[in-house]
Amino acid sequence: MDLIPVSRPSFGEEELASVKTVFDSGWLGLGAQVLEFEQEVGKFLGAKNVVCTNAGTTALHLALDALGIGKGDEVIVPSFTFVATIQAITETGATPVFCDIHADDLNMDINDVRKKISPKTKVIMPVHYRGIPCDMDEIQSLAKKHNLKVVEDAAHAFGSSYKGKKIGSFGDIACFSFDPIKNISCGEGGAVVFQDDILLERVQQKRILGIDRDTWSRYRNERSWFYDVVTQGYRYHMSNISAAVGLVQLKKFDKMNRRKIEVATRYDAAFDGVEGITLLRNEGYKEIGLFVYILKINKGRNELMDYLTRNGVGSGVHYIPSHVFSFYKKEGVHLPITEQIYDEILTLPLFPDITDAQVEHVITSVKSGVVAR
């Protein structure tokens, strides 16, 4: 039996045709399509400045680096995230200080953040887990009080709104990912999104090797031979090929997201009240760009995963908390909620092209698996 995957990108002829225009132009790297994609993403989000990168991880690193974060600085971040978030912090030389999460939506616990602020703290980094926004009012007012920046890891939250405002349209900096399984995909890609015009030049320069004026000539598919290098930079820019894919995916976002929410709503209805299963808080997915479907299995999560595999249903654990990895393990770090839910969380198949028959098979298998233990 073919396994129903946990996730699968929705790519087709339109994406191929868009990439072909880039092949025909002969300009494959940073160029006109990247500019167009940045402008379209800016319009979609209602954001002023969008700088696209080759990954979400590099977007996060670029954002922190542009803010001058480095050795001796601390960044408060949930341990419960994809390790990319943490690697982006440690790459700058800064220290991640792990905070705990709320048991109901698995987002950053602001009270724990408050306890972990020290004189070295420079940034709070919320992760909008599954696409459900963190409490940004609380986070921003705490940051303001202590003169900290907020860099949002919005890798899950492309298209989500907080109190009627799109994530990325407000706040200091939000970073998105367009990797193969995210809400929209460029194949691989990311974006640094912010409103501050003063930051724009620095982020653009750092994105392409610290070169001073290359971005604007490349946006016209041209290259100037003379340039200056003004800062430490990286090779983080997006390619026209990726942007061409992203332009098509952006147009498909509403349709893809609507289907995912329809399926998640069906899962919620099917699993609500089932013994051994706890649903996560979701507010009815109102104004949400939904990334994944996750629930809590109160006991025997790993056995259920094996059972699902035998029944042709893929499942996953998003994520292994970062503070348990060898590289980040430290004496005395205890995050009770994070450690508890790590044994309980289960990710079920959710992607735009999942069929109704597949959805029903997932539901039947989970229900019989929970009982079968």
Ligand SMILES: *Cc1c(COP(=O)(O)O)cnc(C)c1O
């Ligand atoms: C996917 C992801 C990233 C990194 O994005 P890439 O494009 O894969 O580099 C960062 N943080 C979280 C929470 C993610 O899910």
